[in-house]
Amino acid sequence: MPEPLNLAALPVRRLNTGEAIPPLGLGTFGSDKYGPREIADAVEGAIRYGYRLIDCAAVYQNEAEIGQALRRVLDEGVVSRRELFITSKVWNDSHGPGQVLASCRKSLADLQLDYLDLFFVHWPFPNYHPPGCSVDSRSPDAKPFSPAAYLEVWRQCEALVDMGLVRHLGMSNMTIPKLEAVLPHCRIQPAALELECHPSFQQPELFDYAVAHHILPVGFCPIGSPSRPERDRTAADVADTELPEIREIAEAHGVHPAVICLKWAVQRGVVPIPFSVKPPQYQSNLRCAAVDPLTDAEMERIRQADKNCRLVKGQVFLWPGASGWEDLWDEHGTATWAQP
Numbered sequence: 001m002p003e004p005l006n007l008a009a010l011p012v013r014r015l016n017t018g019e020a021i022p023p024l025g026l027g028t029f030g031s032d033k034y035g036p037r038e039i040a041d042a043v044e045g046a047i048r049y050g051y052r053l054i055d056c057a058a059v060y061q062n063e064a065e066i067g068q069a070l071r072r073v074l075d076e077g078v079v080s081r082r083e084l085f086i087t088s089k090v091w092n093d094s095h096g097p098g099q100v101l102a103s104c105r106k107s108l109a110d111l112q113l114d115y116l117d118l119f120f121v122h123w124p125f126p127n128y129h130p131p132g133c134s135v136d137s138r139s140p141d142a143k144p145f146s147p148a149a150y151l152e153v154w155r156q157c158e159a160l161v162d163m164g165l166v167r168h169l170g171m172s173n174m175t176i177p178k179l180e181a182v183l184p185h186c187r188i189q190p191a192a193l194e195l196e197c198h199p200s201f202q203q204p205e206l207f208d209y210a211v212a213h214h215i216l217p218v219g220f221c222p223i224g225s226p227s228r229p230e231r232d233r234t235a236a237d238v239a240d241t242e243l244p245e246i247r248e249i250a251e252a253h254g255v256h257p258a259v260i261c262l263k264w265a266v267q268r269g270v271v272p273i274p275f276s277v278k279p280p281q282y283q284s285n286l287r288c289a290a291v292d293p294l295t296d297a298e299m300e301r302i303r304q305a306d307k308n309c310r311l312v313k314g315q316v317f318l319w320p321g322a323s324g325w326e327d328l329w330d331e332h333g334t335a336t337w338a339q340p
């Protein structure tokens with residue numbers, strides 16, 4: 001067992017409430033590859049090593065096992081609850097009246113917690129698909145984005161803060177037009193925005209927009225999700241860990257290319273949430289935020305390596321009549337929804 005990391009060496013990020021959040025967290029979506037038990041063991045091992053931020057979600061179907069791991073480290077006094085920063089997310093099938101509270105209560109019960117540090121609206125659509133379904137699968141009930149419907153979900157989230165069940169709120173898989181439509185109507189502004197973010201998909205405009213609105217960018221698939229299932233791959237996808245810029249910088253630092261993706265994210269001001277169940281991987285992932293930073297020239301070289309290559313396209317959330325996955329991301333011209 002390696003020595004736990006010296007946490008004082010890690011940079012601290014601040015949310016718009018002034019509260020601290022760790023600069024890097026552990027993802028918990030095992031996709032088809034890793035089961036709940038393995039992921040819960042990784043959560044426990046990661047916390048013993050020094051992780052404090054764990055990114056959970058109801059739809060990952062492993063919160064009950066993660067809750068047992070959290071209970072063990074809390075009961076043993078490895079950490080106190082206040083030292084941990086635990087997120088969860090309401091899934092698309094629970095946007096209706098009363099369902100957000102029910103979802104939050106279920107996540108809290110499964111995770112064996114009294115409150116969540118951050119609660120995300122996982123996707124801005126109420127469009128449900130069964131986990132693991134084909135990318136060609138379409139729901140006849142699927143709907144395009146509606147600011148009014150989203151704000152009804154957000155009002156339910158705001159009530160969770162009022163009730164003390166949740167400390168901060170977050171949005172996920174949003175675009176600038178969608179944020180523009182809803183932010184002026186939010187009583188409680190989001191503290192964080194979860195967005196896909198890796199060297200070949202940097203989303204500079206969305207990143208800048210979030211920072212300008214005091215919303216912390218939390219980066220998912222920070223290594224380019226190299227273990228995602230075949231069904232989620234297309235011929236045009238770029239592998240971040242194969243980019244020559246990333247490989248050469250990794251060689252210069254004597255680390256795996258995955259680690260360079262994470263260093264770049266942390267230094268840019270994104271909070272990456274890499275997934276791994278392998279102790280040497282998840283340990284090096286957190287450690288890299290504390291040691292041997294990239295130079296300004298290396299940061300600039302990676303900035304120029306952007307390929308605008310979105311990996312999580314979200315096809316299964318498309319509604320009848322949509323022309324392609326780009327519609328989910330408002331890429332076909334001006335968004336045409338009614339204002340709330």
Ligand SMILES: NC(=O)c1ccc[n+]([C@@H]2O[C@H](COP(=O)([O-])OP(=O)(O)OC[C@H]3O[C@@H](n4cnc5c(N)ncnc54)[C@H](OP(=O)(O)O)[C@@H]3O)[C@@H](O)[C@H]2O)c1
Pocket residue numbers: 026027028029030055056122172173194195219220221222223224225226227228256258259273274275276277278280281282284285312
């Ligand atoms: N809000 C959303 O809609 C959303 C969407 C997607 C993901 N997420 C969150 O983001 C998290 C991360 O995304 P992700 O799991 O798709 O992708 P990722 O973190 O980019 O990639 C994870 C994979 O990278 C490899 N890896 C990790 N550390 C490594 C290291 N040090 N050296 C070499 N390889 C390493 C592992 O592959 P092997 O398993 O082959 O070792 C691991 O499975 C998820 O777990 C989830 O919490 C959120």
